[in-house]
Amino acid sequence: MKAEAKAVPEITLDIYHPGKDEKFPARLRVTYKTKSLFWILKYPKTEDPKFSNLCGKTIYLTVKDFNLAKSATPGKFKFINHHFSRIAARAEDVIKGIPVFTFDDFKSKFFSAPTDKDDLFAILETRGKEMRAEGRISTAVTFERCLKSLKEYTGKEKFPFDRVTVKFLKDYEKWMLAPRIIKVTKDKTRIKENSRTTVGIYLRNVRTAFNQVKPVGVLYPFGKSKYGLYSIPKGKNTKKALTQAEVSTIANYSAASGTIEQRSRDFWLFSYLCNGINIKDMARLKYANIKGDKITLIRAKTADTVEEEATIHIMITKQIGRIIDRWGNKPTNQDEYIFPILNNTMTPQEEYRAIQQAVQTINKNMTNICNDLEIDRVTTYSARHSFATVLKRSGASVEFISESLGHRNKQTTQNYLANFEDEEKRKWANILLPDSD
Numbered sequence: 244m245k246a247e248a249k250a251v252p253e254i255t256l257d258i259y260h261p262g263k264d265e266k267f268p269a270r271l272r273v274t275y276k277t278k279s280l281f282w283i284l285k286y287p288k289t290e291d292p293k294f295s296n297l298c299g300k301t302i303y304l305t306v307k308d309f310n311l312a313k314s315a316t317p318g319k320f321k322f323i324n325h326h327f328s329r330i331a332a333r334a335e336d337v338i339k340g341i342p343v344f345t346f347d348d349f350k351s352k353f354f355s356a357p358t359d360k361d362d363l364f365a366i367l368e369t370r371g372k373e374m375r376a377e378g379r380i381s382t383a384v385t386f387e388r389c390l391k392s393l394k395e396y397t398g399k400e401k402f403p404f405d406r407v408t409v410k411f412l413k414d415y416e417k418w419m420l421a422p423r424i425i426k427v428t429k430d431k432t433r434i435k436e437n438s439r440t441t442v443g444i445y446l447r448n449v450r451t452a453f454n455q456v457k458p459v460g461v462l463y464p465f466g467k468s469k470y471g472l473y474s475i476p477k478g479k480n481t482k483k484a485l486t487q488a489e490v491s492t493i494a495n496y497s498a499a500s501g502t503i504e505q506r507s508r509d510f511w512l513f514s515y516l517c518n519g520i521n522i523k524d525m526a527r528l529k530y531a532n533i534k535g536d537k538i539t540l541i542r543a544k545t546a547d548t549v550e551e552e553a554t555i556h557i558m559i560t561k562q563i564g565r566i567i568d569r570w571g572n573k574p575t576n577q578d579e580y581i582f583p584i585l586n587n588t589m590t591p592q593e594e595y596r597a598i599q600q601a602v603q604t605i606n607k608n609m610t611n612i613c614n615d616l617e618i619d620r621v622t623t624y625s626a627r628h629s630f631a632t633v634l635k636r637s638g639a640s641v642e643f644i645s646e647s648l649g650h651r652n653k654q655t656t657q658n659y660l661a662n663f664e665d666e667e668k669r670k671w672a673n674i675l676l677p678d679s680d
Contacts, residue, residue, distance in 0.1 A: 248275065248276050249275075249338075249344075250273055250274065250275040250338045250341075250344045250349065251273070251274045251275075252271060252272070252273050252331055252334035252335060252338065253271075253272050253273075253274070253331070254269060254270070254271060254272075254284070254313065254327045254330065254331055255269070255270050255271075255272045255281075256268075256269055256270070256304065256306060256309045257269075257270050257281070258306070259587075260587065260588070260589075260590075261587065261588055262303045262588060262590075263303075263588070264305075265305055265306075266303040266304055266305050267303065267304065267305075267306070267309070268283055268284075268301050268302065268303055268590070269283075269284040269301075269302040269303075269304060269309065269327075270282060270283055270284060271284060271330055271331075271334060273334065273338075273346070273349060275344055275346065278346070280346055280377070281377070281378075282373075282376040282377060283301055283375075283376050283377075283378065283591070284301070284302050284326075284327075284330065285298075285299055285300060285301055285302060286298050286299065286300055286302055286326075287326055289322065293322070294322055301590065302323065302326075304323075308320060312324050312327065313327060333353065334349075334353060337349055337352045337353045340352065350373055351455055354369050354370075354372060354373045354376075360456055360458070361403050361404060361458065362401050362402065362403060362404075363393075363402045363403065363404050363407060363449065363452055364390060364393065364394065364399075364400065364401055364402050365401070366452040366455065366456055367386050367389060367390040367393075367448060367449070367452055368386075368390055370386050370448070370451070370452065370455070371383045371386035371387045371390065374386060375591070375592075378591035378594075379591075380591050380592055380594070380595035381523075381595060384595075385444050385445070385448060386448050388445070389444070389445040389446075389448045389449065392419070392445060393415070393445075393449075396415055396418055396419075404453065404456065404458040404461045405458070405460070405461045407449065407453075407461075407464060408462070408464055409464045409471065409472060409473045411464075412446065412449075412464055412473040413473060415446075416442050416446070416476065419437045419441070419442045419445075420436075420437060420439065420442065422434050422435070422436045423435055439476040439477065440477075442475075442476050443475050443476050443477055446473075446475045446476075447475055450465050450475065453465065483619060483620075483621055483622075483624075483625045483628065483629075484625065484628040484629045484631070484632035484633075485618075485621060485625065485629040485632075485633075486633070486636075487633045487636075487637070489618050490512075490515060490629060490633065492616055492618065493508065493511070493512065493612060493613075493616065493618075493621075494512055494562075496508060496612055496615070496616060498612070503604065503608060504608045504611070504612070506570055507604055507605040507607075507608035507609060507612075508608065508609070508612060509566045509569065509570060510522070510525070510566075510570070510582075510601070510605050511605055511609055511621075511623065511626055512562070512566065512626075513525060513563065513566045514623060514626035514627070515626040515627075515629055515630050516560060516562055516563050516566075516630075517538065517557045517563065518555055518557050518630060518647045518648060518649070519626055519627030519628070519629070519630035519631060519647075519648065520540070520542070520555070520557075520627075521542075521623065521624075521627065522584075522598060522601055522602050522605065522623050523598050524540060524542055525582065525584075526580070526582060526584040526585050526594075526597070526598050526601060527540075527580070527585065528540065528580065528581045528582065529577065529578060529579060529580055529581060530574045530576075530577050530578075530579050530581060531577040531578060532581075533559070533581075536558065536559050537556050537557060537558055537559060538556075538557040538559060538563075539554055539555065539556050539557075540554070540555050540557075541554055541555070541649075542555065542649045554649075555647070555648075555649045567581060570582060570583070584597055584598065584601050585597055585598075602623050605622075605623050606622045606623060609621055609622065609623075627648070630647075630648075631644055631648060631656075634647070641653055641656055644656055
């Protein structure tokens with residue numbers, strides 16, 4: 244009989260993401276069957292004066308020091324050796340306590356303290372830390388902001404699951420959507436308004452916490468409103484898609500050579516031309532992603548969330564090639580990023596900040612360009628929708644668009660495209676009986 248596969252934890256050094264002075268981040272790696280997940284290791288709280296000021300910072304070591312820290316005679320790395328041993332032992336214990344191993348169960352048990360299971364806020368905090376440890380900074384930020392918002396609304400530092408009722412969720416939604424004055428500085432205030440999209444993101448995180456813990460004896464509040472449950476709001480369909488003519492106008496916009504304005508315009512066009520990939524995926528492109536006359540990639544949004552990753556194939560057109568030639572790094576090896584947005588020494592947090600800065604810069608300059616061209620403002624978000632819409636209106640099949648976008652099924656694409664058809668519906672509705680006085 245074939246032996247059941249076991250999950251194996253190991254403390255490793257991530258040599259693919261070097262820091263300064265030939266040092267690399269230490270990570271916990273858990274391998275199960277053919278899949279591995281990694282978590283960044285940080286210095287724990289200690290009264291040892293050599294390490295007390297490092298609490299919460301990532302552990303960076305040279306290969307030589309890492310091997311010494313893991314050895315039987317760690318010397319000056321005795322403290323790190325003990326920390327590694329505690330992490331590895333805890334990982335082993337957690338794995339032993341999972342009858343049928345899954346990574347979700349491991350993460351839940353490894354990062355959560357048993358005493359926190361009745362406290363929604365503790366679970367949200369743990370989930371945020373877990374996402375940061377995995378380098379999923381964007382997701383971590385949503386959990387952190389959700390927690391901060393709920394603490395502000397409730398005025399509490401702890402909040403048991405049994406108090407998260409349908410009424411509570413409805414009242415919180417009203418509070419979130421109501422304009423309110425907040426202080427920016429000592430003498431300056433502004434009106435803060437949240438969108439339904441933001442409310443939806445935060446409360447989906449709350450639902451995730453419910454699904455993770457499954458608190459005993461607590462009524463599950465989420466579901467369809469017609470059954471008396473709370474339905475998480477969805478954002479309004481305000482996605483802006485340009486026509487092919489408008490995209491051409493942007494492409495022909497006269498931007499001064501070598502300026503940030505020109506680069507922002509080109510980066511927006513690159514996103515549009517490359518199947519509407521977002522700026523995070525664009526920033527992460529390396530020369531290794533170029534295979535002959537194609538770019539191949541797996542979307543960062545889906546790489547860690549689906550069992551069968553959908554690979555996107557992008558044909559390199561003359562326009563795409565010109566943008567790479569104009570703004571790309573000069574490749575020294577296949578691991579080099581195509582564009583100078585990220586570099587291989589960045590931590591996940593630094594990478595997140597660099598991508599956010601790139602998005603803000605592109606959006607700011609695209610706003611100015613659209614104002615000059617007298618067309619509606621577009622953002623990096625609009626490039627993806629414009630790509631899909633132009634293809635559909637040009638006669639491309641839904642199957643082709645679905646594959647190009649990296650969707651796993653055609654229904655997702657059909658729902659996605661349905662958001663853009665109000666303009667078409669209005670045009671055909673007016674044809675039925677033209678308006679007249």
